[in-house]
Amino acid sequence: MLKKTLNYLIFSILSSVIGFLTIAYMARTISQESMGVVGLFMAMLFIAPQFVSFASTGLISINKVKYSREDFSDFSKSYLSFGFVNFIFIFIMSCFGGVIFKGYWQIFVLLPVIAFLMFIVSFHQTELVQDGLSKIYGIYNLLLSAFTAILTVLFLSVFSLDWEGRLWAILFGQMIIVFTMYKLTFDTLREFKAVIDKILFKEFFYFGAPLFIGLGAGWVLNQADNYIVLYFFTLEDVGLYAVAYSIGAIVNTINKAATNAIVPRLYKSLEKKEGHKIVRKLNIYFSVSIVVISLIIGLSSYWYMPLIFGDKYANTGDIVLFISLAFGFNGIYRTSGGVISFYKRNTLQMNLIYLSAVVNIVISIILIPHLGMLSPAIGTFVAYIVLAYLSYVYGWKILKEEEFVH
Numbered sequence: 001m002l003k004k005t006l007n008y009l010i011f012s013i014l015s016s017v018i019g020f021l022t023i024a025y026m027a028r029t030i031s032q033e034s035m036g037v038v039g040l041f042m043a044m045l046f047i048a049p050q051f052v053s054f055a056s057t058g059l060i061s062i063n064k065v066k067y068s069r070e071d072f073s074d075f076s077k078s079y080l081s082f083g084f085v086n087f088i089f090i091f092i093m094s095c096f097g098g099v100i101f102k103g104y105w106q107i108f109v110l111l112p113v114i115a116f117l118m119f120i121v122s123f124h125q126t127e128l129v130q131d132g133l134s135k136i137y138g139i140y141n142l143l144l145s146a147f148t149a150i151l152t153v154l155f156l157s158v159f160s161l162d163w164e165g166r167l168w169a170i171l172f173g174q175m176i177i178v179f180t181m182y183k184l185t186f187d188t189l190r191e192f193k194a195v196i197d198k199i200l201f202k203e204f205f206y207f208g209a210p211l212f213i214g215l216g217a218g219w220v221l222n223q224a225d226n227y228i229v230l231y232f233f234t235l236e237d238v239g240l241y242a243v244a245y246s247i248g249a250i251v252n253t254i255n256k257a258a259t260n261a262i263v264p265r266l267y268k269s270l271e272k273k274e275g276h277k278i279v280r281k282l283n284i285y286f287s288v289s290i291v292v293i294s295l296i297i298g299l300s301s302y303w304y305m306p307l308i309f310g311d312k313y314a315n316t317g318d319i320v321l322f323i324s325l326a327f328g329f330n331g332i333y334r335t336s337g338g339v340i341s342f343y344k345r346n347t348l349q350m351n352l353i354y355l356s357a358v359v360n361i362v363i364s365i366i367l368i369p370h371l372g373m374l375s376p377a378i379g380t381f382v383a384y385i386v387l388a389y390l391s392y393v394y395g396w397k398i399l400k401e402e403e404f405v406h
Contacts, residue, residue: 008257011138016250022149023246026166027309029156032239034163039242040230041107041167043223048115049122050215051090052083056208058341060123063265064130076188078200080123085196087116106164110171117174124186129260136185137260140177148173158236207344214350217357221383224357225376228364233373241373243309244316247301248323248377251294255331258286263338270342276399279335283392287332294328322377329384336388336395343398352394356387 049058056079063075091112098108121144128137151172155165182189229241253271262282269278298321306314340349364379371378 004381007134007138008260009136009254011142012253012257015141016253018131018142018145018149019253020247022152022249023144024308024373025153026156027243027313030162030237032312034239035242036226036230036235036238037163038166039226039238039245041111041163042242042246043219043226044107045114045118045170046223047215047219048090048111049118050212052086052112052115052119054082054204055211056082057122057126058211059204060126061263061267062342062344064127065264065271073188073191074094074195075200076123077191077193077195078162078197080120080189080192081194081196081205082201082204083116083119084194087119089111090115094385106167110167114167114171114174117171117178120178120189121174121181124181124188128185130264131183132264134261139186139404140181143180144173144177147176175393193277207346210346210350214353217350217354221353221360221380221387224360225364225380228361228368228376232368236400237373239333240313240316241319241376243313244301244305244319245323245377247385248298248320249326249327251290251297251324252330254293254357255327255334256291258290258331259334259338261288262335266335266338267342270339270402279339279395279399282335283332286335290328290331292323294324298322298324318374319377321352322374322381326377326381326384327389329381333384333388333391336391339395339398340391343402345394345398348394352387353389356383359383359386 059075059079063072067075094112096110096186098105101108121140124135125140126136128140148169151169152166155169157163159165161168190333225245226242230238266278266282298317300316301320301324305317305320309316337349340352360376360379360383363378363382364376367375369377
């Protein structure tokens with residue numbers, strides 16, 4: 001597991017460096033207002049793929065463990081068909097928005113298409129993770145970051161596009177990766193045949209329903225910051241906050257790397273009723289590691305933000321610090337959250353996320369008169385502490401019930 005963790009981590013760090021440099025390039029190339037538009041778009045893109053999947057992506061990991069190869073193939077055909085049906089509906093609805101808000105029509109047209117491509121990519125990424133193919137997973141992620149960065153520079157500098165250049169770069173980057181996966185390793189997609197199975201569609205619907213209801217809370221917890229800043233401040237301030245948030249959120253790439261290495265072993269242990277043997281150790285080791293990494297990224301931002309991003313971003317170090325720590329606790333939550341997900345306690349997971357989202361909003365609004373733009377970052381930080389703690393308490397309770405641990 002350590003070897004796989006290192007593989008995921010190395011590729012994640014490389015991808016993060018590319019992402020960091022891309023954000024720095026954009027911050028120095030387009031205006032703060034344009035960065036604000038990109039930030040608002042990314043906040044919508046965070047949740048859009050979950051509309052395509054109806055928040056049922058957890059079934060991929062679970063069924064990859066539980067099903068035979070043939071049964072998983074049958075599941076995948078129905079699941080991908082389910083996502084495509086949802087995409088068609090979402091795309092039509094989104095196009096109506098583009099007609100109403102003509103100045104931002106590219107956002108409404110590109111958003112569902114990118115979300116669908118991300119849905120396809122995430123399916124194969126989950127397959128690779130569960131099969132232990134950490135190097136292939138990492139190479140795809142690195143290529144995605146590289147292609148998106150190159151295309152961003154191309155559209156902004158060569159074609160002189162503004163914020164829309166970043167959107168088109170994300171679209172073509174995803175398209176290239178889907179095509180590459182299809183040609184090289186994505187057997188599931190090559191074998192795909194559309195299957196409309198009402199029984200399975202109902203299963204996807206019922207599994208995802210509690211989590212879909214909780215999407216609003218998940219979005220508030222992760223992405224509402226930009227809209228809170230927009231409501232109380234200006235679009236230019238959103239641009240400042242979005243850049244700082246993006247840097248702090250780099251911690252999340254490390255979370256994903258560790259989670260990808262941990263989840264296959266965790267799920268196999270839970271399937272054998274042996275999860276209690278590793279959950280506590282994983283929580284302790286990972287918690288210490290990710291908090292230290294978060295502090296390094298956050299505290300060093302007081303030096304590198306003005307140096308790399310320019311004087312406009314010199315005072316955003318506090319935001320980077322609290323967002324880094326927030327995503328550190330997001331990582332801590334994932335281990336216990338994995339227990340809750342495996343046993344399909346989706347209603348419980350939804351309730352915990354909603355409670356944390358409420359904490360985020362309340363603290364953000366209360367602190368704004370005193371701390372200004374830093375308030376949403378602190379609200380996110382406290383909310384993730386609450387979520388990590390409650391997930392551990394309830395996750396351990398579930399383990400005791402399911403594995404008869406005393």
